[in-house]
Amino acid sequence: MDFGSIILPSDLECLLSDETAEPHALPLALLEEITNGFSDEQQIGKGESAVVYKGNLENRIVAVKKLSNTYYMFEQEFHQEVECLMMVKHKNIIRFLGYCSDTQGSVEEHNGKLVMSEVWHRLLCFEYHPKGSLYEYITDKSRGLRWRDRYQIIRGICQGLHYLHQKNIVHLDLNPTNILLDHNWVPKITDFGKSRHFVQMQDNDIIKITGMPGYLAPESYSRIGVTYQHSYQLDIYSLGAIIIEILTGEMGYHDVDEVRII
Template identity: 55%
Template sequence: MDGNASTAYNVLERMVLDESEEPRSLPLSLLETITNNFSDEMKLGSGGFAVVYKGVLGSRAVAVKLLCGAMNLDEKQFIKEVQCLMKVRHKNIVRLLGYCADTQGLMINFEGKSVMADVRNRALCFEYVSNGSLDNFITDASRGLEWRVRYKVIKGICEGLHYLHENRILHLDLKPSNILVDGNMVPKIADFGLSRIFDEDQSKIITTKLIGSVGYLAPEFYSKEITLKLDIYSLGVVIMEILTGEKGFSSAEKVIESWRNRLELSHGDDEQVRVCAEIGMQCMEADRDKRPTTQDIIKMFIELGGTSSEEHVSLQESTNINFLHTSSQFFSEVVMQCILPCLHL
């Protein structure tokens, strides 16, 4: 490990322990070292755009997301993901520890000539979430997680999404595989590669690309118009999957009945199942204007007793404070590191 990587190793160790630390630039050599040079045995998972590796820091671990096909990488998408992640800090959103925007010159043979090409490596470093993604835990009501745990997960996802929407951030790919759960079954929303940020006075975005995951897309998405209600629809599908193991259910009564067949619910549990089912089905309304906002959903939890008014006030305060917490110099650094190399391609 070179001197820069050694120093960064110590910094990253400190960041893992101290949640008040800001995300920062990390050298590629450090990420190579802690992942054993991105070896297969350190691989945690992969998707269409990235491979995630486990990074080892002594007795602690981090997750390193290495973007695939960096030569053809969409720099705007990378910057967008970093921009979103650096603006958020919430217990139900995966914590960004650092990023790598590394560009190196490499001699290659092109049409019989040796030419210098810029090789781009883009990676993100996150807290390590030990239990993996939520889709590993979703089953029908007859088996799997007990009700209290499912309720905790549903409530946490709603609070995380509320935080994002209060900060004008759309996730746009909310689904169980993009929600991680830690050792205490606390859910953490992850994978912001498709996310968008609204300006303060903006209520919708028109996109030219169809993005997201089939089964979680709201009907109006095919019109290429993006609003906060797109995430709400996806949330509804996720809630119904957590409740039933299926993406939809015809009524709250049927959901409650399926849980009664599994175990004897107390009156409080019975009401929690009912409210969660109603939230899920309201979120999946075909007419987006009939879907609740995250504020409406949080209010339903407060009325149910699942979130105290003090917790709600704290949630609002953290939304306002943490959104401004990230230093602008970090984001400026990311933009410069990502964009300047592109000018030489």
């Protein structure tokens, strides 16, 4: 596949259809085109640091994650997410198609004068799953999910997380909103903005942990940070909370003081 200076929606569709293809740098113009200029009508999700849009190709759909314009607050998350996503390829990890890191000049008025400012664009492109996230299916006794589906979802999350840990990657924000479901109820772990790669760290490195209440290990609240050796256990705690919620439809057990791996 020739990814030259001009990439068309048809090229991205070819990339999506080729399971062996590696992620590519994608031009801002392409992502603007397929999202109709990042229009509100194409918006399918919104978080603290990003908005996710549906990108329409000729025969397929992709998801485009656009980081906040206050990029300097989330630049590290962008680099961490791209790095981790470039390293992984697994049936229970969201498929990463490409990224865009673009800077454009913009002339604006400031104190009565025209000044040139820089507008930074940080975007990620993924496969699209219309079922949405696990969060939408695990309240009210898991909303009638069959036991075989619950088992498959739990098994898939475990396999995906095990794969990440084998790659020395900790997710650090595992919760039902960050697990997407395909049309066959196969779970896909996504959102690696807070993830870390072990190889970059030393034993005394400290990680500040933030996450969704109820899925974050209680000891994280009483510390400024944790060492990387402890961090994978935090993923295991989050996994346990998710499993309990899938089985019962309710948030998990909270009266614990620490995570123990037996």
